[in-house]
């Protein structure tokens with residue numbers, strides 16, 4: 001049985017069914033294809049539309065999954081959606097009251113329409129949100145018997161759900177209301193520190209710099225612990241309580257003070273206290289020794305590390321896609337388990353997405369960039385890449401099928417030497433261009449993991465960067481670029497049988513340097529999600545200061561533009577548009593703006609008339625009423641390059657045949 005799991009909203013880039021959908025209502029759209037309970041393909045919509053955390057309906061991802069598996073959407077047996085039907089219908093009816101133009105369409109009908117009416121409405125199934133998260137982590141854990149803890153912003157009504165899972169399926173044994181949401185707790189404190197949704201990981205990183213005792217008393221006023229593992233808390237009163245305690249919210253752009261770090265430390269400690277209290281009581285009550293985690297809060301690798309060190313469990317499995325994209329996976333597996341028994345099998349890899357392509361496909365792509373890149377085909381790409389890294393290079397690494405989930409795990413990674421501390425600032429300057437309160441993560445050969453890291457006695461799935469563990473004291477000076485201020489690291493343990501090419505690279509780096517560890521961070525710049533396709537990887541190489549790109553068997557470097565090269569022409573992205581805005585003076589201004597950017601606010605950039613004309617005239621762009629004046633691409637190139645770097649437009653090489661002959 002083929003089941004397509006989906007997460008996302010009912011909006012598309014072109015059509016906002018729900019206008020003004022609140023930020024964070026739905027996010028992390030994805031499609032996951034499951035055959036007889038086994039995941040065969042999983043893709044996040046953001047990787048294709050190139051809009052981070054996008055909530056738009058995952059049609060591109062669904063089509064990618066179907067194509068990858070060699071079927072049409074109409075050939076899929078069932079769809080499983082990541083929220084309950086009544087909940088969705090109620091919410092849409094609520095939205096419709098505030099938006100009289102919005103058609104009243106039930107979730108089932110809307111999904112049917114969005115999938116091009118290729119699947120009969122009765123083949124669409126709905127899975128309760130926390131059941132979907134729970135199924136993702138239980139069926140991927142390999143545990144036969146386990147407690148399953150789901151914590152996120154909220155599902156339909158609950159924000160925490162605890163299940164007891166075994167051969168007979170999953171039984172809900174505790175559920176905690178939305179008002180006690182630990183996801184909301186962390187998010188509201190994140191806002192107090194001047195950050196926004198999806199910045200929670202920055203606050204977690206900041207916490208290690210602070211002293212929790214400064215604000216422990218303040219945070220203590222927010223909650224109480226019950227003897228049975230329960231807790232009282234109400235996030236709706238939290239902001240007011242913090243303000244009444246004299247805490248001033250930090251404004252964006254204000255410096256980070258030691259008080260802010262102390263606040264973050266108390267926040268992190270509070271989360272750990274409440275979760276340990278709750279889960280400890282349930283473990284005692286049920287006698288369960290295995291724990292599975294999922295939901296957005298399970299992305300807190302410091303919390304996960306604390307749980308692993310607590311000794312409460314023999315084994316802990318944190319799902320590598322604990323965010324809502326993972327609920328698409330879980331919805332499909334949950335439905336599969338209703339159709340036929342599914343066995344829990346330990347997941348070894350998240351390499352479930354878009355393939356990078358054959359050597360021939362990559363080479364023909366690279367050839368279109370002649371004059372902008374040069375490349376060589378290597379017999380041993382892992383060895384070549386390792387030598388470059390050992391010589392101080394920071395490289396892009398794109399191999400095999402892309403990872404599903406928020407972490408790059410050696411398929412779409414930026415790699416560097418983990419030893420020099422300055423590599424932290426260097427990589428931030430080269431590509432990330434943002435404040436980072438956590439250093440980059442280490443990927444270590446499994447054979448040497450215990451030598452460098454103090455792994456807990458509790459068995460953990462250490463392959464997915466979901467736990468912060470202690471770097472052994474003696475190795476902290478060696479691993480300066482990947483050790484956090486508190487001596488921990490978000491480690492990835494690499495087994496040869498799971499990812500041979502990446503293992504070979506680290507092995508070769510160890511031969512060069514004596515250290516079986518590389519620095520691994522996601523392959524993207526600050527304006528985009530992780531690269532997915534070969535074209536994305538080349539674009540990222542050309543728009544950042546990366547030293548090289550290892551893609552398939554090819555080692556690729558930038559060259560200064562040569563006149564023999566293909567000329568670059570600008571094209572608008574599906575998510576951006578241009579417009580002419582009148583000014584009060586009677587003049588006009590030209591702008592490029594984002595059409596569908598749900599989260600970071602829609603970016604608008606003023607551009608010169610010539611750049612506007614270049615975009616208007618670009619191939620494939622529908623004609624506008626503005627007649628483009630003569631366009632001199634060279635004149636506007638610096639401006640176009642800036643827009644390219646910020647991913648508001650694309651620059652693509654003209655095909656050789658389209659290039660006017662010399663001197664014409």
Ligand SMILES: [Fe+2]
Nearest residue numbers: 152295296324
């Ligand atoms: Fe969720």
